Amino acid sequence: MYLKTTKNNLHSVAIGIVALALSSGAFADSNKLLWTTNGHYYQRFERTFTYDESKAYCESLSGHLATVTSDQETVFIGQNLLTPVSSFNYYYLGASDAAQEGFWKWITGESWSYVNFDSTQPSNGAGENYLTVRGGSASASWLWYDSPVSSTGVNGLICEWSFNNYISAAAIGDYNANGSTDIAGLYVDYKTGRHFVIIRDGATNTALKLIGFALNDSAPLGIAAISDLNGNGAQEVAVLYNETATGFSKVHIRDSLSGALLKNFNVLNPTLKPKSITQSPDLNGNGFSEFTVTGVNTVTGGTRVEIRDGSTNLIIQDANF
Secondary structure, three states: OOOOOOOOOOOOOOOHHHHHOOOOOOOOOOOOEEEOOOOEEEEEEEOOOOHHHHHHHHHHOOOEEOOOOOHHHHHHHHHHHHOOOOOOOEEEEEEEOOOOOOOOEEOOOOOOOOOOEOOOOOOOOOOOOEEEEEOOOOHHHOOEEEEOOOOOOOOEEEEEEOOOEEEEEEEOOOOOOOOOOOEEEEEEEOOOOEEEEEEEOOOOOOEEEEEEEEEOOEOOOEEEEEOOOOOOOOOEEEEEEEOOOOOOEEEEEEEOOOOOEEEEEEEOOOOEEEEEEEEEOOOOOOOOOEEEEEEEEOOOOOEEEEEEEOOOOOEEEEEEO
């Protein structure tokens, strides 16, 4: 629930399969979703982390462990992030009474004026100084517990973002013909829900182009630069989405010069939560590069990889892990 300065440096583009390997348990990570009441985004991660590792993980993503300061915020998180998981699952939030027993503090410094503890909590057991919230489909499940800094009973964490945030980047070739490879960075404005791509000169870091992609509550998951589809000599920009209204995974492809929408492809299937997109070379000899999407099965936790033709969207290769 607080505002902090973003980091504008570009991160390395990671292959989705590596990220998937970090997930734990039978449940997949949630999507990153916007709560329009405060303009903040939230995401549940399935990780076997300590509290300190959970705090560091959110901060590494330019966010913070979620701070829940109203019934309305509890309902949003419960309905959207906690309902899909078991009532036996617990997730770290951003509060602790480690400094002084019984005096709970949010990590953001917000007022500790709202509480949602279970009637038996806080139990003040030895070392139980860190706030967790319980999963489940009923509002009676979304209650707080005091937990140890490390516990096998804690299944993950909830992160929160309240500012513009970098998602990922892709090399897009020499966009302005000055001899250097340029970079397309994918960003989200978490206050407006606006998704956009900034193309920067690889040599000078000068912004060359801003391309608007979407305005909705489903944050994009990745970006890839693919070969020219419309014959204007410039690579195109492909962005991976999960449409929360339909449950379908989509790849939107826009012209990097004009920003015009060229393709809107369905990928994966509704049982798969999309995780990443990367560019792949032309495998079928039609002159267009391919793109690779990865997704995790929300029931089994298995991973699926699809290599699709960048022009037609036909599956060229696929594998299940």
